[in-house]
Every structure is written in structure tokens, then in C-alpha cells.
Amino acid sequence: MKVLVAVKRVIDYNVKIRVKSDGTGVETNNVKMSMNPFDEIAVEECVRLKESGKVDEIIAVSMGPKQCQETLRTAFAMGADRGIHVLTDISLEPLSVAKLLAKIVAEEQPDLVILGKQAIDDDSNQCCQMLAGLLGWSQGTFISKLELSENSAEVTREIDGGLETVQLSLPTILSTDLRLNEPRYASLPNIMKAKKKVIVEKSPDEYGIDIAPRLEILEISEPPKRSAGVIVPDTETLLEKLRDEAGVI
Ligand code: AMP
Secondary structure (H helix, E strand, O other), rough: EEEEOOOOOEEEOOOOEOOOOOOOOOOOOOOOOOOOOOHHHHHHHHHHHHHOOOEEEEEEEEEOOOOOOHHHHHHHOOOOOOEEEEOOOOOOOHHHHHHHHHHHEEEEEEEEEEEOOOOOOOOOOHHHHHHHHHHEEEEEEEEEEEOOOOOOOEEEEEEOOEEEEEEOOOOOEEEEEEHHOOOOOOOHHHHHHHHOEEEEOOOOOHHOOOOOOOOOOOOOOOOOOEEEEEEEEHHHHHHHHHHHHOOOO
């Protein structure tokens, strides 16, 4: 079985995001970048499937500037076998990512595609659903458990108010939620081996996809600063403040 996993290079989740002074976006210069955390979970799941003998090959795909190759190398160090890098300096919208992935799926014919449930930079949560729509495939979003068999995948999904278990016929597209697994740290020998794994570089034009942005960002601004809290001496004062100052009771 062949599995395709999408890995996005994003600002590291530990970095405090700074908005550019002209409000056109967030500062990425000299900022630590890493693999999107949900994609690390996706890679980990693929590697576990390979270790259990259910998957033979893991292909990692990343789209964006040349540094995405580092993200692919991280996926290799975790256990992915080979990579496809769609090189572009244009910021990709989810629909463009989904269209490019659909082309790669048509070429590679995987049985399973695993994405993160959302990229933590733009928080779109759209690529998985759009890809399933474009391909006409079944989809299991926000999964916290996966049981893979030859022709189907049984997944547990995190939904409002509980968990839902669904059976999907293969090929299918899944998106990972936080509780699916805990990604491993790559070992030094695996980081060394990752240097030798092959990345094929492609351009959006080769896939015939027009990636021109359809959306215009009007402004990005910092959230309003929170004022400092106060310690009140007793519950009487707290109630007074809630009633007279905050007007919430
Ligand atoms: P989104 O719908 O943009 O929140 O992204 C959901 C998932 O789609 C991510 O977790 C990735 O698995 C995949 N994805 C989005 N953008 C890219 C990209 N530029 N390169 C590779 N995968 C991506």
C-alpha cells in the first residue's frame, strides 16, 4: 500500500507571531520555521503503518519556497521514503494546494492520503475537504484513531460533544487531530540517512495549475492588548466589579 502525506512549512509553534508594520502579513524574516505540527502527526501515523507492515511506501509532499526541502528532510528523518517538492514563492491558497495534490494523487495513485487538519499559520482547515471534493473520494477529518485494513479504514473522529467512528472505503483522505499519536524525534542515524533520500522538484505549471491568489488580504492586525488583571480582596468586591464595572451580571 502506498500513502501520500502532505507537510507544510510554517512558523514554528513556539514563535511569538509579529505582524509586519505595514499590516500586509506576519513577519517571517529571521523567524524559526518548522513542519506544521498536525503534519508531524500525519507523518508519524504513516511511519507506524509502515512499521506494522500495512504500508510499503510513504511519499511526502511539500509546496512552497526552496526551504520546504528542509521540511521534507524532516519527514524523511522520521521515516518517509521519498519526496515531491512543488516549488513556488507565491503564497498558496488551500484550493491551489488541493488542486496540486489532486494532480499528484492522479500520478502516484496512493491508497491513502493523510494531511494535517489545519496549517497553524492560516488556520484554514480546508485542504483535506477540498481534495476529497476534487477527487470524489471519501474523507475522514480530525481523526484521533485509525485502523487500516486492506480495503478500508476505520477512523474515530473528534466531533463536538464526543467521538464518531466511521468506516471508509479505500482510497481515502484523512486529516489528523492532536490526539492521534505523539510524533517521534528523529534519531541522528535517521537524520543522516534522510540526506540521501530523493526529492523530485516540480513546478505548479508542470501540473497545469493556475495558483494566482483569488483572495486579497486587506489588513492583518494584532489582537487588542489585554489590560493587566487586579487581585480583589473578597467576593463582595468581585461581585461589585462584575456588576458595576464589567456589567456582566
Ligand atoms: P489548511 O487547509 O491550509 O489548514 O491545511 C491543511 C493541511 O493541508 C496541512 O496540515 C497540510 O497537511 C496540507 N497543506 C496545506 N498547505 C500545504 C503546503 N503548502 N504544502 C504541503 N501541504 C500543505
